[in-house]
Amino acid sequence: MRIELVASDGHRLGAWRAGPPAARRALVVVQEIFGVNRHMRRVCDAFAAEGYAVVCPALFDRVERDVELGYEAADVARGRALRERIAPAQVMADIEAAAAALPAGARRGIVGYCWGGTVAWWGATRSDRFAAACCWYGGGIAATRDETPRCPVQMHFGELDQSIPLADVEAIRAAQPGVEIFVYPGAGHGFGCEERASYKPDAAALAQRRTLDFFARHLG
Numbered sequence: 001m002r003i004e005l006v007a008s009d010g011h012r013l014g015a016w017r018a019g020p021p022a023a024r025r026a027l028v029v030v031q032e033i034f035g036v037n038r039h040m041r042r043v044c045d046a047f048a049a050e051g052y053a054v055v056c057p058a059l060f061d062r063v064e065r066d067v068e069l070g071y072e073a074a075d076v077a078r079g080r081a082l083r084e085r086i087a088p089a090q091v092m093a094d095i096e097a098a099a100a101a102l103p104a105g106a107r108r109g110i111v112g113y114c115w116g117g118t119v120a121w122w123g124a125t126r127s128d129r130f131a132a133a134c135c136w137y138g139g140g141i142a143a144t145r146d147e148t149p150r151c152p153v154q155m156h157f158g159e160l161d162q163s164i165p166l167a168d169v170e171a172i173r174a175a176q177p178g179v180e181i182f183v184y185p186g187a188g189h190g191f192g193c194e195e196r197a198s199y200k201p202d203a204a205a206l207a208q209r210r211t212l213d214f215f216a217r218h219l220g
């Protein structure tokens with residue numbers, strides 16, 4: 001269901017909520033550069049089916065409300081342009097608002113995809129809200145790899161991701177030896193999205209199992 005959040009600076013943004021309202025484990029799910037679209041709602045609903053309370057904030061509401069994009073070249077260009085208009089501090093304010101909307105007393109995690117994978121990393125390094133963070137193909141992680149995580153972190157990358165070269169993955173691994181990092185052979189960027197041409201079902205299923213196992217370990 002759709003809800004409204006209020007960030008610390010007074011900004012009001014939409015979000016997608018799913019899962020049991022009194023769950024013991026809860027997640028902030030962070031969008032790609034395509035908004036809280038059909039794919040992201042499916043991701044949320046899949047976690048909800050595993051018993052998690054989930055909130056997925058509409059980060060683009062800072063510049064344009066209710067954005068839902070597809071995966072064609074024009075959508076990529078528009079998503080990138082929207083992302084560039086939002087400061088990291090504003091993103092984190094909205095992430096904090098989403099975390100606050102999760103059930104009181106639940107152990108909270110954060111998981112993100114594409115741009116959201118980078119934001120999930122920031123959730124680990126720039127917030128004290130989360131007990132675990134999982135990052136799927138976050139292209140901006142390498143640039144902020146020297147930040148200090150405050151919770152356990154797991155990352156997933158595609159071997160053939162043209163936007164995240166393996167040299168970046170190895171740089172992250174060297175900077176963060178305590179982070180659990182998986183690379184999926186033959187997988188490209190967005191391999192976990194069933195609406196992309198790069199979708200790789202076997203890799204997506206394995207990454208999801210590892211993600212669920214990771215959160216089960218760290219969120220209790």
